[in-house]
Amino acid sequence: MNAITRLATAVSLASLLPLAAHAGEVEVLHWWTSGGEKRAADTLQKLVEEKGHTWKDFAVAGGGGEAAMTVLKTRAVSGNPPAAAQIKGPDIQEWGELGLLTDLNEVATEQKWDSLLPKQVADVMKYDGDYVAVPINVHRVNWLWINPEVFAKAGATPPTTLEEFFAAADKLKAAGFIAIAHGGQPWQDGTVFEDLAFSILGADGYRKAFVEQDKATLTGAKMTEVFAALQKVRGYIDADAAGRDWNTAAGLVINGKAGMQIMGDWAKSEWTAAGKVAGQDYQCLPFPGSQGSFAYNIDSLAMFKLSNADNRKAQEDLARTIMEPEFQQFFNQNxxxxxxxxxxxxxxxDACAQASMKDFKEAAASGGLQPSLAHGMAASSYVQGAVFDVVTNFFNDPKADPARAAQQLAAAIEAVQ
Incomplete structure (x- = not known):
């Protein structure tokens, strides 16, 4: 090593010393493992490491996060939780009640979270008035993804109503395409069911059914209509749908084998990763009949109590980084x-995100902004599980009775309350 190299090395090491004195480790449990999601998570890791901290990645695959929650519960029970975990909706309250979450009030005050965030978002991030989680993004669940080239080949028209949706599906199927790309997993079945509920019940009816869990709404004629529509959807998916991951289903639409996918806007990450352009190579439409409604799903990281001061500093820097415009832009674009x-x-x-933000702000002002049941925002995980059981059993039984399913839905929810 020559003198210049030694000097450069010494200067480089010296520049790291101030950071090292306050550097901590932040272990993050998440399930961002598909192409676009992983790129987004890798960016957060890079930004945290630029602040001098060590990122310990704890990724657990599984789009709905069920596997990750099982791992987290095991870690928490043993007294060894990660610094941060992808927890959302009512589950944040459940972890808060256990006394395991730490407050982020200092960071929230410094960055003015109360004025930066919509009230609906801020309230979800708090337990007993204290911020205990940091929101990362807002997803819209009630989207329909379309391949315009496939639609053109089939002579189908992008739908705005449920009637038009099924008419388009008929044309796609007749032309030899998979009309609706789907993955037969409970949370995906639940997503389709939820979007149909928004379309048929409206935002108010949806809220009565799944947030307030009103029995009359759950067992009413409109809910029977929702199940009947779900049964009809079943006829447009392919025989290989069982167990298919959502991103694989998205790939069928991207590759021109299917015409449509009913999925939240995380599906766009797959189009982006494939180099496709919104508004040209694909179209995003509010799920037919649900215009004016915005079913939201918020990804968030809840922060657990840590005893090490340096790791606590790393945890706070993680929260700061998430709320900075630079990260908000890159993460959400991916x-x-x-x-x-x-x-x-x-x-x-892109055009889809701009439309989503416009619809989000309008829905927040009009009552159309409602928490997603299928994605853990509207009710407890017990209620969500009960709904998934009824919906998936119904979806997989071609002879199931829609009116009976509505009664089963109400009974299943009542049993876990």
């Missing part, structure tokens, strides 16, 4: 979602 910051500049976002 994930398909929209930023949580109301002041975010959307000019660099």
């Amino acid at each position: 994930k398909g979602s929209i930023p949580v910051r109301l002041d975010q500049d959307m000019s660099t976002f």
Whole structure:
């Protein structure tokens, strides 16, 4: 090693010393493992490491997060939780009640979260008035993804109503395409069911059924209609759908083998990863009949109590980084979602994201903004599980009775309350 190299090495090491004195480790449990999601998570890791900390990645595959929650519960019970975990919706309250979450009030005050975030988002992130989680994004669940080239070949028209949706599906099927790309997993079945509920019940009826769990709404004629529509959808998916991951289903639409997919806006991350352009190579439409409604799913990281001061500092820096405009832009452009910051500049976002942000703000003002049941925002995991059981059993039984399914739905929810 010559003198210049030794000097450069010494200067380089010296520049790291101030950081090292305050550097901590932040272990993050998440399930961002598909192409676009992983790129987004890798960016967060890079930004945290640039602050001098060590990122310990704890990724557990599984789109719905069920596997990750099983691992987290095991770790928490043994007194060894990660610094941060992807927890959302009512589950944040459940972890808060256990006394395991730490507060982020200092960071929240410094960055003015109360004014940056919509109230609906801020309230979800708090336990007993304290911020205990940091929101990362806002996903819209009630989207329909379309391959316009496939539609043109089939002579189908992009639908705006349920009637038009089924008419398009008929044309796609007749032309030899998979009409609706789907993955037969409970959370995916639940997503389709939820979007149909928004379309048929409307935002108010949806809220009565799945947030307030009103028995009359759950067993009413409109809910029977929802199940009947779900049964009809079953006829347009292919025989290989069972167990298929959502991103594989998205690939069928991207590759021109299927015409449509009913999925939240994380599906856009797959189109982006494939180099496709919104508005040209694919179209995003509010699920037919649900215009004016916005079923939201918020990804968030809840922060667990840590005893090590340096690791606590790393945890706070993680929260700061997530709320910074730089991360909000890159993460959401890769994930398909929209930023949580109301002041975010959307000019660099694609047509789908700009439409989503516009609809989000309008729905927040009109009552159309409602928490997604299928994605853990509207009710407890017990209620969600009960709904999934009824919906998936119904979806997989061609002879099932829609009216009976509505009664079973109400009974299943009542049993876990």
